[in-house]
Amino acid sequence: MTARLRVAIAGGSIGGLTAGVLLHELGLDVHVYERSSAALQARGAGIVVLPMTERYFTERGGDDDRVSLELSWWKYVDARGTELSADLDRFRFSSWNTVYRALLEAFPPDRYHLDHEMTTFEQSGSTVTIGFAGGTAVEADLLVCADGVSSTARRILLPATDPAYVGYVAWRGTAAEVGLSPDALEDLADSMLYQVLSPGHILVYAIPGEEGATEPGRRLQNFVWYRNYPTGGPFEDLMTDRYGERRDSSVPPGLVQIEHVAEMRSAAAGLAPSIREVVLASMQPFVQVIFDLSSPQLVFGRVCIMGDAAFSARPHVAAGTAKAAADAWALRDALQDQGDGLDAALENWQRSQLALGRSVVERSRNMGQRSQFQNTMFAGDPDWKFGLFEAGN
Secondary structure, three states: OOOOOEEEEEOOOHHHHHHHHHHHHOOOEEEEEOOOOOOOOOOOOEEEEOOOOOHHHHHHHOHHHOOOEEEEEEEEEOOOOOEEEEEEEEEEEEEHHHHHHHHHHHOOHHHEEOOOOEEEEEEEOOEEEEEEOOOOEEEEOEEEEOOOOOOHHHHHHOOOOOOEEEEEEEEEEEEEHHHOOHHHHHHHOOEEEEEEOOOOEEEEEEEOOHHHOOOOOOOEEEEEEEEEOOOOHHHHHHOEOOOOOEOOOEEOOOOOOHHHHHHHHHHHHHOOHHHHHHHHHOOOOEEEEEEEEEOOOOEEOOEEEOHHHOEEOOHHHOOHHHHHHHHHHHHHHHHHOOOOOHHHHHHHHHHHHHHHHHHHHHHHHHHHHHHHHHOOOOOOOOOOOOOOOOOOO
């Protein structure tokens, strides 16, 4: 192993930070470059936490140092709130911000550089020169691009590979438990609630509240509601924010046009009472576009792409953050064992992560088609489970 291999990571979200933490602990000379000018906040609201997502915390600190909470039951309800099925699945849940903050605390602050938007890179021999907006540049032996679904690196390296809108979006939001009714709190105390619609579906689950609080009553309830918007006028109008700016991948909290929020709230009349209560109590719902993205290649000399920059799966397998973390762990393992050199290590990493990415995208695509267009999803569906490698894992 080259003890002081210089690694530059473009993108300081969960995937990039996981890679940064692991490679730094491996003894490499790692710097993370994030384009935002301030620490990231509240992206994606709630997330399902699969074992790979919090592997770093469970291996370093044990169960007491996890960044998530556990809900015992996966329940389906109908429009009246009647329970249709209940599985004892014990999935774990968190917020994007909780996981991000915990990773940020584990990485040296002098190596996490805000306000560094990568705009260019150039390879010369075994060196990569990375250019940033504003004219500054750094050199590295390896550039890891974890710069998200709108990846600059992917646009440069794979200009024909773009995210494809799949015909529906996720409306998302959170509501504080402190404001919910006793009936809703009872329904959601130790359960994730699903409701199958025609078309689509919605789910609600608890996530940590302020400062990571996980005690019932101090948590947030997070909803994700998948709704179809045909390509063209309806979708374009939804993605145009209150100030007339066309958004690409999401319309952030507080920026969704008032009339779209009102229409969504009106449609909530068809939801189960406890689910409807969470939706209506969410003060600033936002919109996340659902994409399919599969990259045919991950390694380009001394540059590689990972996480959502390489594969963006529909959220139904709840494996987005887990997939990014898996890429980071596999890269750590590859760089730790460079018996045949760096190029061979990166090729081995590419082979395994291409296979995993394709599998995740295909499984999530099939689930999305069933729920949103074929209407074959049903309460208690044994094939509808979260998982990175397979259902439940």
